[in-house]
Amino acid sequence: MSHALSLYTDSDIHFREGEDTVRNGVKSISDQNYARLKYPHWAPTWDPKHEGAFENPGPFVHHDRGYFGDPSFDRLLGGKEAKRTPITPKLGDVIEGVQLSKLTSQQKDDLALLVEQRGVVVFRDQDFKELPFDSIIEWGNYFGPLHVHATSGAPLGQSEFHITFRRGEKGEAKKTLANKLNSIGWHSDVSYELQPPGITLFGMLQTDINGGGDTQFIDMFEAYDRLSPQMQAFCETLQVLNSSAQQAEAARLFGGVQRKTEIESIHPLVIYHPVIKRKALYVNQSFSTRILGLKQEESDLLLKFLIRHTETLLDGHLRANWDENTVVLWDNRRVIHTATVDWDNEALRHAFRLTTLGNRPVGSEAEFNDWTPEKELEELKHLDEKLQMTPADYYENYGKKFAEYSKRK
Ligand code: SIN
Secondary structure (H helix, E strand, O other), X not given: OHHHHOOHHHHHHOOOOOOOEEEOOEEXXXXXXXXXXXXXXHOOEEOHHHOOOOOOOOOOOOOOHHHHOOOOOHHHHOOOOOEEEEOOOOOOEEEEOOOHHHOOHHHHHHHHHHHHHHOEEEEOOOOHHHOOHHHHHHHHHOOOOEOOOOOOEXXXXXXXXXXXXXXXXXXXXXXXXXXXXOOOOOEOOXXXXXXXXXXXXEEEEEEOOOOOOOEXXXXXXXXXXXXXXXXXHHHHOOEEEEEOHHHHHHHHXXXXXXXXXXXXXXXXXXXXXXXXXXXXXXXXXXXXXXXXXXOHHHHHHHHHHHHHHHHOOOOOEEEEOOOOOOEEEEXXXXXXXXXXXXXXXXXXXXXXXXXXXXXXXXXOHHHHHXXXXXXXXXXXXXXXXXXXXXXXXXXXXXXXXXXXXXXXX
């Protein structure tokens, strides 16, 4: 278990053999923790029947609802109850007086655009957790296919939900901090997927913490904009490998279930947002493992520089705070985020995520317009070969073409 301890920052999503329990053949949290839940049917489970039962999703055309949003947001926020308060000038809003579960299709289009424009939107007084799972799934499906996480807990039989569960035991923070100086783990959710999430919903079910456990976000549009033109131009020519291997290893060490095989995907290091038409740095310390076409030391150094730059961008940052009826939506292409463990008592924290998959990350508008699932399937046939190549061979065979593409508008 000692190696697993170094992975404890991620442990709120994993089953923990020895501490958790098996109930009716399904892995779940201990009876002690279960007894404290306000929403027991949302308890995280890891069903051994689901080992290897799901496929990694293949390429598909994503129909981004943000294109159909009305930028005045009158349909979404026009009601007299609605109140919109910016969190920072460039990133994040808090909305009161809008019930997400009751939105019309047109209002959902506005919502998608709002989340894309503002990066993070915090909604108070939401009722999703009182509703049947099916109706939440139907709501989420409007924005794109729902992601099934390979290793996290999900309510029994509800694999489209991803549960974050901080066990209510003294000493949890100590475990997180046993091998690390802080609990911060910046990431873009499951960026190893071929088409990682866009619109993402995270809803609180229960938080016993008294004013802690914020989720923090960093704006990757801003992170890209801050780079010098020369550095922007260089980064735009590069592609980065994102891998689920470390998360899968943690799940294995903790004794969990792997619903899908491990996956590695190549993405542009700078992605083009098709609705907002801006570029974002696309790199995170949790899943980005190397930059293709560079030698080991070059890749390590550039990754280290970019990760340090993004993670210290505290003037392009916000903290979203929680109460038990708050739901936060973010555009996972636009921001990285981290949980914050700033308490050390028996407080329990239980939340769910509904994650909709987005477009294939592309480096430019030209690439976005030319992309098809058929071309992507052809590219995927060369993935193993690409990952084995020397930097020079990679550049000659693939990197140069990508670099030229990225210069087209
Ligand atoms: C996450 O890191 O994906 C969840 C955020 C949180 O628990 O605050």
